[in-house]
Amino acid sequence: MSNAGDELGALRLRVDIAPSGDGPLSGLTFAVKDMFDVAGIVTGGGSPDWLASHGPAARTAPSAQACLDAGARLVGIAIADELAFSPFGENVHYGTPRNPKAPERVPGGSSSGSASATAGGLVDFALGGDTAGSVRIPACWCGLFGMRPTHGRIPLDGVMPLAPSFDTVGWFARDGAMLQRVGRVFFDDPAPPIRRIFWLEDAFALADGPEILQQAATQLTDRLGPAEVRRIAFGETLGAFDDWLAGFNALRPREIWGALGPWIEAAHPKFGAKTAARFAAVHDAAGADVSKQQAFRDTGRRKVADLLSDDGVLLLPTVPMIAPKKGISDADAPALRERIFRLTCLSPMLGFPELTLPLATVEGCPTGLSLLGPPRGDAMLLAAAAQIA
16 A cells, blocks of 8 residues: 555555445545545544554444445545644645646645545545535635535544534535435435525625626526525625634634544644644633534524525535635635635534535636535435536
8 A cells, every 4th residue: 555656646545445335336436535444544634643643443434434335446545634624735744735726726625635636537536524614625626526414414433523513524526426426325315406596695795706706606596497596695694704703713622622632632743833823722712611602503503494494505605715825824824714714614503514516717716606505405415516517
């Protein structure tokens, strides 16, 4: 096992694990983010210190095993950001996987290697993890279809945690039909059509190239017809983006430190500067009272669920900017993260599924639009991905 032949720099380890069955993924190859256990291999978590302090996994994560059972061949362990705690995809230990669609720019994190391997054609699809946007961001910046499912629908057993009430397994594909094909391994629900689309005008106002994105959104809604389109201001109806972001930033530290703090305090890992600063901040905020933020989250979930019912989706830009150029400075990183998370925090706070679609280009770089669906509306979103492909 090695990473030889990976010109993209997307894999920590090249493997060859044969399918354990025949099924809907027969003949396909895939990679998994280096947060997923694979039997006999040490899960690295994007950190050499984590890799050195843990032994080989006893069993493969059920989500990855489901793909093997469905006929896919596992060919790579993809590079991840350190402990999955960055949206950029620049790992100081393993390097930055190449963004095949914008080579001078970052691929997006923390599932950077999974996105790079898929966009570059190294694999047919790849599994990643999405806590704050770590599937949706790299999918958007690498010109891919990406899926964050309803929280809890895909088991997280055998996947390194970051913030358990936000963590999900997600996946990447180069086309919508493939995205749906993978999704059918996890969901066998009926796929009703989208009947109502809530176009979030204030979300588009936050994004670079709003005219281009709005044109792409118009084309998308036409292709999803005859759905009813309603233009609304999310902030006026369902709570200001800044309030959702504040809740997100307040709720995560307790969970992150609970999941990873004991190991950090025991192992004293050598983090990159950006990661070290973020974990220091998490440590300091982990004991804060978050009852108001949790109440805001619970109320917001009910409001959005009532709005969407079982046939509505929110339409918004996936990420409000194109991928930054490589070499993001420590000084610039915090403001960039806050701008990104202002939109990507919505589906994690809600726990609802989100599909990102590579439907636009701004300044020559790929960007995406998202459909955020109702709880357990995963099959509906995947059918939409296949329809517009």
